[in-house]
Amino acid sequence: MPSSAPENNGPATLAVGGETIELAVDRPALGRTMLDVSSLGQHGLAVYDPGYADTAAYQSGITFVDGEAGRLYFRGYPVEQLATSHSFLEVAYLLMYGELPSPQQADDFVAKVRDPGLVLHVGIERLFDTFPQSMHPMAMLSIATEALNAYADDDASLSPVARVERAGIRLLSSVPVFAGYAHSVLRGVPRGRSNRSLDYVEDFLQLCFSVPGHEQLPDEATARALNTLLVLHADHELNCSTATLRMVASSGASFYASASAAINALWGPLHGGANQEVIRMLQEIKDSGKPLSAIVDKAKDKNDPFRLMGFGHRVYKTTDARARVIRQVALDLVEKLAPADPLLEIAMKLEEVALADDYFISRRLYPNVDFYSGIIYRAIGFPDAMFTPLFVLGRSAGWVAHCMEMATGPNRIGRPTQFYTGPTERTVPSRPGV
Numbered sequence: 001m002p003s004s005a006p007e008n009n010g011p012a013t014l015a016v017g018g019e020t021i022e023l024a025v026d027r028p029a030l031g032r033t034m035l036d037v038s039s040l041g042q043h044g045l046a047v048y049d050p051g052y053a054d055t056a057a058y059q060s061g062i063t064f065v066d067g068e069a070g071r072l073y074f075r076g077y078p079v080e081q082l083a084t085s086h087s088f089l090e091v092a093y094l095l096m097y098g099e100l101p102s103p104q105q106a107d108d109f110v111a112k113v114r115d116p117g118l119v120l121h122v123g124i125e126r127l128f129d130t131f132p133q134s135m136h137p138m139a140m141l142s143i144a145t146e147a148l149n150a151y152a153d154d155d156a157s158l159s160p161v162a163r164v165e166r167a168g169i170r171l172l173s174s175v176p177v178f179a180g181y182a183h184s185v186l187r188g189v190p191r192g193r194s195n196r197s198l199d200y201v202e203d204f205l206q207l208c209f210s211v212p213g214h215e216q217l218p219d220e221a222t223a224r225a226l227n228t229l230l231v232l233h234a235d236h237e238l239n240c241s242t243a244t245l246r247m248v249a250s251s252g253a254s255f256y257a258s259a260s261a262a263i264n265a266l267w268g269p270l271h272g273g274a275n276q277e278v279i280r281m282l283q284e285i286k287d288s289g290k291p292l293s294a295i296v297d298k299a300k301d302k303n304d305p306f307r308l309m310g311f312g313h314r315v316y317k318t319t320d321a322r323a324r325v326i327r328q329v330a331l332d333l334v335e336k337l338a339p340a341d342p343l344l345e346i347a348m349k350l351e352e353v354a355l356a357d358d359y360f361i362s363r364r365l366y367p368n369v370d371f372y373s374g375i376i377y378r379a380i381g382f383p384d385a386m387f388t389p390l391f392v393l394g395r396s397a398g399w400v401a402h403c404m405e406m407a408t409g410p411n412r413i414g415r416p417t418q419f420y421t422g423p424t425e426r427t428v429p430s431r432p433g434v
Helices: 079-083 088-097 103-113 122-130 137-151 160-187 200-209 220-232 240-249 255-266 274-288 292-300 321-337 342-355 358-362 369-380 384-407
Strands: 012-016 019-027 034-036 063-066 071-074
Touching: 071 079, 071 088, 071 321, 079 220, 079 321, 088 103, 088 160, 088 200, 088 220, 088 384, 103 160, 122 137, 122 160, 137 160, 137 255, 137 384, 160 200, 160 255, 160 384, 200 220, 220 321, 220 369, 220 384, 240 255, 240 384, 255 384, 274 292, 274 342, 274 369, 274 384, 292 342, 321 342, 321 369, 342 358, 342 369, 369 384
Parallel strands: none
Antiparallel strands: 012 019, 019 034, 063 071
């Protein structure tokens, strides 16, 4: 798929209160035509766009989502091809540097990320000793990522891009360890040790499920399934967490501070936390004892707050490109690892009932990646509190790429305008007796 700089084919004409304003018209390599409204402030005007759904705040060449067609591209490559043919670190390289690595480049990159010299400082390890078992692991990841600032090897002689690159490689190296340690806290067991001789995904899985002194290597199917999920989650345009990352980074804050902010944005149930909400919904359905047809009817009732979590998407108007890839992965892994799990059985039946209902078909509400990812994580053996940290593990690659992209060009601090609805100017009343 060819890529090119935005093409200007302006101007468009905007008529406001008898005044005519010319706006440049830009056509990106892919996607909707853009109106350049950056000059509106000169005319005392602004654009009101709740949720920034139709506002392009950045130019980026990393990822493109075609919501109408249900396609997702990383640097022009369809994600379904990458997810079934490349390792997560190879895809991370693609996002960061723009091209797939040669075998030698892949080996060199893996060696950098898996460098034993990047093991966590003991000060960060001790943080996990202070976290209570009741603490959500996303909070642990956010704190540990921010703490990397205290031990950063910051070389002022490096270019801005090189500094982000160095910090990004350290983050890619650290996040699996953070997530593994957080899983140990949740389980109330001593944390394991990273084995840098293992594959990236294999090491993470053994870190999560091994008992110190007894390394438990994952089976090939489990490692392959998790690798696929990490690739599918590696980037997704300017979603809430990535937009947060870029907003914080635009202030000149450190890469680790920006990544920590992105982790907190991803935590929310409307974003990365949606897969955790799927499992909670399935548990509620099981506990209710109601037939699935009644559950679907409840979801269709506009006066009922209940909704089917994991169905529909803000961007996709057809089946989520990522969901098409992992649906079969989920089915295969469930059959292998957890065939008797009642929640997984409910999930599969719920999908069947909903996809046969005209209500969901007409509204283009299809199972998305969050619906299937939670099923896979549960089959592997992760508690639902770990689902969003697993999302961080994949999305960290995209965050590095976006910060590297920002470092290559001029940067303007993010500062959205507002639609003010408060009181107009008024005089402070005098106090009685004063």
